[in-house]
Amino acid sequence: MEHYTMNLNLQVWRQKNKQDKGHFDTYQVSNISSEMSFLEMIDVLNERLIREGSDPIAFDHDCREGICGMCSMYINGKPHGPWEGTTTCQLHMRAFRDGDTIVVEPWRAKAFPVIKDLMVDRSAFDRIIQSGGYISVNTGNAVDGNSIPVEKEKADASFAAAMCIGCGACVAACKNSSAMLFVSAKVSHLALLPQGSPERKTRVLDMMAQMDKEGFGSCTNTGACEAVCPKEISITNIARLNAEYISAGLTEDK
Amino acid sequence: MLNSKIPPGVLDQKWSDYKGHVKLVNPSNKRKLEIIIVGTGLAGASAAASLGELGYKVKAFCFQDSPRRAHSIAAQGGINAAKNYQNDGDSVFRLFYDTIKGGDYRARESNVHRLAEVSTNIIDQCVAQGVPFAREYGGLLSNRSFGGTQVQRTFYAAGQTGQQLLIGAYQALERQVALGNVKMYSRHEMLDVVVIDGKARGIIARNLVSGELERHFGHAVLLCTGGYGNVFYLSTNAMGSNVTAAWKAHKKGAYFGNPCFTQIHPTCIPVSGDHQSKLTLMSESLRNDGRIWVPKKQHDTRKANEIPEEERDYYLERRYPAFGNLVPRDVASRAAKERCDAGYGVGSSRQAVYLDYASAIDRYGRIECGKHGLENPSAQEVRQHGVEVVKEKYGNLFDMYEKITGENPYELPMRIYPAVHYTMGGLWVDYELMTTVPGLYALGEANFSDHGANRLGASALMQGLADGYFVIPYTIGNYLADEIRTASIETSHPAFEAAEKEVADRIHTLKNINGTQTVESFHKRLGKIMWDKCGMARNEEGLKTAIEEIRQLKAEFWRDVKVPGGIMEMNPELDKANRVADFIELGELMCLDALTRKESCGGHFREEMQTEEGEAKRDDENFCFVSAWELKGEGNWELHKEPLVFEVAHPSQRSYK
Amino acid sequence: MKWSEFFTSSVGKKFIMGLTGITLILFLVVHAGLNACIFATLLDENDHGEMFNKAAHFMGSNVIPRLLEIGLFLGIFLHIIQGLVLEFQNRSKRGISYKVNYGNRGSKWYSRSMGLLGTILLIFLILHWVQFWIPSRFTGMEEVTIDGKQVHDLFGLMKTTFEEPWVVLVYVLACISLAYHLLHGFQSAFRTLGLRSNRYLRIVKGLGIAFSILIPLVFALMPISMHFHWVG
CATH class of the missing domain: 1.10.1060.10 (Alpha-helical ferredoxin)
Known part of the structure; x- marks a missing residue:
């Protein structure tokens, strides 16, 4: 497997709390390794956001091995992203190419109200x-x-x-x-x-x-x-x- | 003085005698007694369900969005039970004996025997709940052997046994929620235990969504909060698994038992880079057919398939000809580390060894070709048939490997490396699972009790459920029977006020440090210290340095950590800061414990204490005890020793040569 | 459980959709079979639509078809009303919509467009009733004598109606909508009624595809062949 690094354009849903209306923010992330998992890529972005003094993106995750069911991102129009039979935490960055735009949204359903950013109440x-x-x-x-x-x-x-x-x-x-x-x-x-x-x-x-x-x-x-x-x-x-x-x-x- | 409250009498009668004489609480009194349960994994969910069924008023807490997410869900292999359905000579005694021996004679006989006794009830209970265990064509339960035992006593549901058992317990719990016996608080994290007149009387919890601190009263508090493997930063634990609840209990007077006993699992997918957030385990069953090797040449950069057979070192088969690739977890892990440290590691990080299925594919392929009547099959035919067999047996594991690494394990040998997986240590508890704080209990991985210095495969699920379904419902009555005259204490009591203020102050302090380094960066640094110096192999000098480094890290953390966001809102970074602060303190205690235990046993390997062949050397004369640490002040602990008496299973040296 | 609870639950509502759907599928067979009588002129030069008019007369005058017709209309209206209600209820469950949609990656467009296809069919139905059913049942129309009996000249009405190219176009479009509506609806109705055996589902799927092509094709051929005077 050839490894590569990539620069990406992320559009992520940000919503402060249940009452907030919410909006999309755009982030450029660079030097992302194809060996990373999708959530690790978000971790990298969050570390940067914290250092820059802004609020990191809140998202649900726990086991990071595809069994607890906590992770829940709607990535480029598909729950859990482009791979079949995979949870978000199992999705790896080799699913993407340099220069890709990735839109990340929370689950959308009235029965699953957004708590914050990408977290919903299930x-x-x-x-x-x-x-x-x-x-x-x-x-x-x-x-x-x-x-x-x-x-x-x-x-x-x-x-x-x-x-x-x-x-x-x-x-x-x-x-x-x-x-x-x-x-x-x-x-x-x-x-x-x-x-x-x-x-x-x-x-x-x-x-x-x-x-x-x-x-x-x-x-x-x-x-x-x-x-x-x-x-x-x-x-x-x-x-x-x-x-x-x-x-x-x-x-x-x- | 530690009182382990082990009932008198012969070993195999202790539990039934205990049950026969334990105090009971009558149903009308149960309704008045409130029990707080923190954590909803196998131990917590099963305890909450069982106690709710008995009629107690239960409040259950978990930090996840639902009790079904607890990390018990990730257990793959199976659950042991002394059913002897296979007629292969299993019995309660054998399960007891295997567990004691596997734990390298550092567990309490009475607890382990009880565990073996109730193991059979667990299977019955789970089947009745609808846990879809694997079955034979005749409709009866199927078993497999696991972790090198000589009998087939492991019940399983494909590679998702933990999930199925947890879902069973979760459903039982939700049923009690529906019946009004249990009130569930998810997305809540316990941040302190409230102790009134020397007894645990409640907790302070943070509502993780709103950020509010809540006070909850209980006549007893049960901590079912799992292990603390995440002190190593990288482990197979879930991202949220933490020691906070147990650590708060420790700070309120509960002793910590054998903190340095950590299990490192040999077959995990290796670290791929600095960005790595967690490690993934692959079932140990892979060692049944795979062969583990490294190149014979140091710093060999060739690809695996470019290295000819004669230049490969099958080091487990070389060192342990009797057991070969099937040596116990601790032995296999240490051997891999030894090879990598000596410069024979593979992969880009050089921190991995190969787990090769080529010969298994060839072997199975030939057998299959024979079955199909193919004479002189071509290499391709053999391979094709072999791959089919391997796919049938291990397909889901191979798929998982491919998903994570992007490499096809049918073509290339897998790269594996040991990873922290389970912590045998935990809060010290007596036979009744009560900590040294009256009314405060610890169940499951959160306590230290049943696995000694090394846990056998498929025993963690068994212990969690044993504690929750079949032990605590009896033992808690013994305490609560004397509490029936204690009315609910108002949460305006000064002890609640004080505990809440302490928690609030700490949160404010954390938030207001406003330093320059992220919580994650501290956690990573702690993990590195722990892994390098208190990991698979430990030595006096390293541990002493580690303690110094951790103390410095702690000071730096409280001076320079940066926590973004607000307090009265959902703030995962703040939650993490709270947890990492506790991990740092725990790290110091683990190193201290490892330093004090000058012997090698189970998962604890002191480099100074090894045989000439480099194997672990136990010292039964001086260390046949449980270390129970009492916190005396910041960075100051007192060691209490609970001597271990082996009346039935007499210690012997493990040998796998 | 009360009947009202059953029929207002989400499965109960779908149960009605499935049952009425299957009723309508059966009706389509009858309707298509009957209308196919117009093609009798292809076999018999002297038919001049007689067979079709006779059949239509039987359907319009015999008590059994008339009784069944009442049931049919009940079914149609239930299907329409329930379908529209479900469509609006289901649409209201999302809240904020997605920026990027899953679209055709996980499901067929027509399976997600049953409401739209159904609405097209409803509009078509209204036109169809105005053109044929209402004159035949209520407002009266030209008659011919067959075997000494005065019967409605529906065949003649078809001929004149389908002279207009736009009418033919609307009918063909409706048939295409019907085809896609059936392509999903046929097998979905059986699933909704609880058919889950893979053996049977395979049969239902195959039948469904054949039905969704054949029946709309037969219907579409009628205005086309009338328009181009292939029959008549």
Whole structure:
């Protein structure tokens, strides 16, 4: 791999707090190594901003290895930037060329209000989980792990849905700002397992009600969510959620 | 005098005896008792969920935007449990014994045995919660061997076991939030413990969004705040992982146990330049098939594939013919460092060794060709089949490597280097997980208790969940049973006022230094001192210098740090300044501990204490104890020793030759 | 759960869209099949639109199609109203829009433009009703005698209507809109109703593509062939 350095023109959304209107600022960054990660490039810029006496760019990040789901930048029109199946923190600068202009925006959705600069409030996701994204089992109630056999194919499909990192890229990419991929991943994860079946109906109904309440849009099956998902969660989960919801909604006797 | 409160009796009866006699709190009293939990990783989330289920009033805090982000999520390999589902001779005793031995005989027997006992309950609990563990075609749970153990006792969910377990605990926690038993405070950072009449009674937390300081009362405070690997600046920890909560507790009287015990993981992606912000671990399973080598010639600048076979030094296979590339983590890490320091390192930084899959690809390729009935296959056919097998087994790790480095590991050997990964040390706790401050507990990686001087693979997840799900719900009752007559203390109490003022003053001081150097630059310098002098190998002279350097760094920090932005707003630089200030103080204590422990054990390697062959030399006669450090004043600590008694697992020297 | 809760939830709303969509897809088959009777003149020189007019008369006079028509209109209006409501609701969820859009990199333009395509179709429908349906049902039109029965000369009306080039153009544009609307709508309706098996989805996708090309093509050929006097 040949390494190179580059100069870039960054346009970054700056917003002091929730109330502030916000605007784009332009920054020239030079001598960026192709070996850096995207966030390290922002680190370099921030160090410079601090030394110059201005406010560094605030952004969410934590594990920097693509699993915690905290990082959340909308880079050149795509959540998490140009690579497939990648979080912002895994994106490296070799994805860019010398002289490129990079526009960095926060996730945009009314349900994800901006806290500062590129940080958004994703607590709506926590509230959706609170509404039913669990199996009600108190500590100590469990039977032996092997007393509940699970068909391997279903266990694998359940795991594939459970890989969701709750980053919100699906909402950011969806033209309707819908959280259906997120909700469907959780519904599928639990609906595919026998342990999840006692609460199967109420779970999907309650989680969807909460999603609507939080102000996310509805799904129109465009597939943009699947295309940006850093964990490549399949849109098939949304169809499964639909089936779960419709059958629960039509058969629940209350 | 340290009282570890180890229950009397034979080892394998201690925990059940304890549970049978521990004091209980009746349900109507539980409703009146408030518990504060700081940190929502495996230990914190599982504790918050379990205590909420029991009926306590719980308040949980995390600095991330959601409890689901805690760094437990990044654990890859798996979780151990003595289920013996594979019928290969595993048992509670074996798990206990392996853990004690792996920890180089520096852990408490009673705690480790309890850990091994509850390990089986953890798996059951997680399965019931819907954790999608890997399964066999028959629908039953699958196991793999991990970290060189002789039995298959590791449960896993592909390479994302930590994520799946954390999500399980997080869901249980959110359920309790929905039921009103737990109140969750995310984007909050604990900045002090409030101690009233010698007991922990609450915390001061900063709302990271608004910058406000908040006071929270609790009858007990649980710190589940993880490890302090970020003292090295570069580590596999998350960017936000910090020691602040534990350090504040230490300042309020909690002793710090074995601070110098740090685990350095051998298979991480090496540093690529000064800009590097963190390191990424690749599962240790890669050593099962990969061969580690460096060039035989010093300062060799040729590319890996230009170096002929006979000029390669497979140094682990050479030094440890019995275990070869599968020696334990500490041994493999030190050997890599030794080669690089001697000038044999590879890559542009010369701080890396090769992990080569060429021979594995060839070996698997030949086997596959045999299976397909190909006689005299061409080199290309062999390679093609071999690559397929390797992809199947390690594909996700190879992809991760390629994403970060841009190099194709199927074509070129991977470059790896050891990195700080886990800290076995932490707040000293007794058998009940209580620190030396009554009512203040430490769970998970934040305490020192179960791993001794070196942690075995797939044991961190086990310990975090054991503490949260199955230990604290029992042991906390023993304390709270006597607290039922303590009414909630108003947060206007002078102790809260004083603690808040102290925190506010410190924040103002930090903000108003208005110096010239960034927080990050101090953190980097601290990391370099720690890595060079208190890292994989330590010696008296280096540690003494390090202490001096850290003291100077501390003075410079408080004179010249620059914190931008305001106080009453979201200010990540201010948060970081607070954390780095604590890391600097911790660094000094780690060096002091390393200096005092004049033996080599587990992750702690004193260069003066090695065998003729360069292996670690433990000194059971003089150092078979836990170092518990009490802070006496700035830069002044007193050492308390908790002697370790081995009644069942008798110490022996580890050998991998 | 109350019915109202079900149908006002985001899945419930989509459920209505999907169900009515599939109803309309079925209607399109009937409509296209019936209209294709105009091509009978290609096979039989003496037809002069008789077969088509007879079929149209049957649809207009028999009680079963008339009852179905009521259902159809309910479906159409539900589809339109719900579609517009969803479109506006969904559009309101973003707040500040992006400076750079994701655009066609992650989804097809027509899947994001169902509201626009649907609105074009609605405008077309109004024109279509004014031109054919209202005269036939309410305001009256010229009649011919077939087998001793007086029936509406819809065939004749088509011939005169499609003399105008702009009408032909509007109809063809509407057919193109319909094609793209179906290209997304066909398979999306099945997903919305919960079809998730990949085996079946592959079939639905294939059927959907074939349907989205065939049906609009058949429709588009009518004004074109009338205009150029290929039939008649």
